Amino acid sequence: MSEIINHKKNQLINLLRDKGITNEKVISIMEKIPRESFIDPALKQMAYDDDALPIGHNQTISSPYIVAKMSQIIIEEDKMDKVLEIGTGCSYQTVVLSYLFKKVVSIERIKSLYVKSKKIVSDFNRNNIKLIFGDGYTGSNIDAPFDAIIITAAPNEIPKSLIEQLKTHGRMIMPLNKNGKQILIRIKNTPKGIILKEIDDVLFVPMLKGIIQ
Numbered sequence: 001m002s003e004i005i006n007h008k009k010n011q012l013i014n015l016l017r018d019k020g021i022t023n024e025k026v027i028s029i030m031e032k033i034p035r036e037s038f039i040d041p042a043l044k045q046m047a048y049d050d051d052a053l054p055i056g057h058n059q060t061i062s063s064p065y066i067v068a069k070m071s072q073i074i075i076e077e078d079k080m081d082k083v084l085e086i087g088t089g090c091s092y093q094t095v096v097l098s099y100l101f102k103k104v105v106s107i108e109r110i111k112s113l114y115v116k117s118k119k120i121v122s123d124f125n126r127n128n129i130k131l132i133f134g135d136g137y138t139g140s141n142i143d144a145p146f147d148a149i150i151i152t153a154a155p156n157e158i159p160k161s162l163i164e165q166l167k168t169h170g171r172m173i174m175p176l177n178k179n180g181k182q183i184l185i186r187i188k189n190t191p192k193g194i195i196l197k198e199i200d201d202v203l204f205v206p207m208l209k210g211i212i213q
């Protein structure tokens with residue numbers, strides 16, 4: 001790794017701490033995974049800026065802070081068996097999750113992003129990741145129920161089909177379009193129904209229906 005990239009990486013880690021990422025496991029994973037491997041080589045110098053970057057098809061790789069924040073929020077001591085991610089994109093968040101959970105299932109609706117991510121995941125030797133090409137609104141019945149679900153694209157409503165694939169006491173973290181803006185919400189699935197907590201204003205690409213071959 002070049003000196004400059006190394007320096008920028010250290011700066012980014014400091015920034016994540018300043019912005020409230022306190023979980024040392026998340027910090028060490030962010031340090032370990034080379035974000036530059038998930039983006040176009042032409043953007044390599046920007047890999048450690050705290051920005052979302054284009055990955056083609058009008059989609060983006062989420063900013064490091066958002067990835068770290070969602071990862072930190074989703075951690076719950078003893079419930080780290082199976083996580084479902086909707087919106088694989090370039091699989092950066094997917095690989096981060098694979099160091100936190102025993103098994104990661106991730107769904108992407110754009111075929112070429114799915115194909116690219118397949119290669120990255122195998123290059124990284126992450127054999128606890130299952131990638132699916134499909135519409136995330138249907139989740140993955142054969143892999144359900146999940147301890148946690150993370151959605152990395154914003155729907156207009158909380159997808160009921162996905163709540164049904166959560167374990168009792170499972171949690172879901174997602175952006176939601178509400179009153180012309182987007183908020184990050186955390187949902188807890190309790191025996192008495194869901195409990196919802198609003199966390200922050202965010203900006204994600206939309207969660208869309210159907211697939212693109």
Ligand code: SAH
Pocket residue numbers: 059060061062067086087088089090091092093094107108109110113134135136137152153205206207208209210
């Ligand atoms: N998790 C990524 C973020 C990718 S951007 C990261 O680590 O950076 C969000 C992705 O969600 C896009 O690739 C988009 O194609 C995908 N997406 C949107 N709607 C979807 C749906 N219904 N099912 C699956 N993927 C979806």
